[in-house]
Amino acid sequence: MTIPTARRPMTKPEARRFITALAEANPDARSELDFANPFTLLVAVVLSAQATDKSVNKVTAGLFAEAPDPAAMLRLGEAGIAAHIRTIGLWRAKAHNVFLLCRQLLDHHGGDVPSDRASLEALPGVGRKTANVVLNVAFGESAMAVDTHIFRIGNRTGLAPGRTTREVEDGLVARIPPDMLRPAHHWLILHGRYVCKARAPECWRCPGYAPCQFPEKRARLMLHPPASQNALLS
Template sequence: MTRDEIFEFFRRLAELNPAPETELLFGNAYQLVVAVALSAQATDVGVNKATRALFRKVQTPQQMLDLGEEGLREHIKTIGLFNTKAKNVIALSQLLVDEFGGEVPSTREELVRLPGVGRKTANVVLNCWFGQETFAVDTHIFRVGNRTGLAKGKTPDQVEAKLEKRVPAPFRMGAHHWLILHGRYVCKARTPECWRCPVVDLCSFKAKVLEPKGTSSSRT
């Protein structure tokens, strides 16, 4: 995509959704860290179901430690990899209590020290809670970046670097939300719904799906 096309790409997504935000539910920075850590290889809907009751009980790292790993597992057992995630959440809660006074740090370097928190999770927290211009590249953004030609790369880090360089100033805060939502609901993995895509004419994907499945065969 050219610079003008990228601007138009985001302008259209912004027009349709002027105030994009994460679909994860949380009440404070700590709950956001936990929710994003739990969301790896899981849906936001599934995480929200699991954390609804959990977050009524737990608002701080110390409360999570008081609940304990076994108690946490009971709350999140419907989420994939819940045993490993429970261990990480307890460990990151302990680190927050021990080294950060129970507060979530506001730098990527400190965030990625937390068990179970990688660059993507740190970027989500920095963007959604601390209002920083970051690009959290998940599977949706990786796909959309490569498929559309917006930001091609062989790894999430490469796609992130391209977005960092190419996304224009007015759209940097909301960019990763627009891309995630676009990938989740329109530019889907198996069958992109190009027939209802607002940026289809800007996209370089050659195998566009311009009609819903079964539409052509029903025209007789």
């Protein structure tokens, strides 16, 4: 699906205004994946590729109860992991990667999840996006993971236009104020998941309507005029 191009990139003041509006609308935003520690977070994020967080949470409840750490996951075995995750997409490849990932954690990191990007990206099934999520959520770094939602928002709104996820990531890092970069990861994902949707963006309830550069936003607002429409149009 083609993502509409913003009229122009947002300026840094507009980006701050946009992110601040999302923050005020959802101040307690956090990951919707269920996890207890860096290891379970890492596995959950690996499993979430091309799957919803809700579907991942359904399978990890049983998986983590039986295998809460890398050693237990290895004892469960690849077949045992696969038996838990058959309902999510790419489950065979994911079971294989999780098994190898656990072996590598034990062989090279004492069973702990590494806190540096290079070591994370060397793990099976872990790319830049997954590493960014773990660095952000588990280790408190201001890393920006660009999933399909954030890629869409970056281009649609003008917050950070880019042809690739890395271009969008770099644009977000450049435009979002440093003190807001870490939580912005969650604000943007949830905004894309529930408001700035792929097929039917709900511009009429977007807190960041004013600085957004989406060319169709006014037409979409007119279809569903809220009581506070004048405030949105300001």
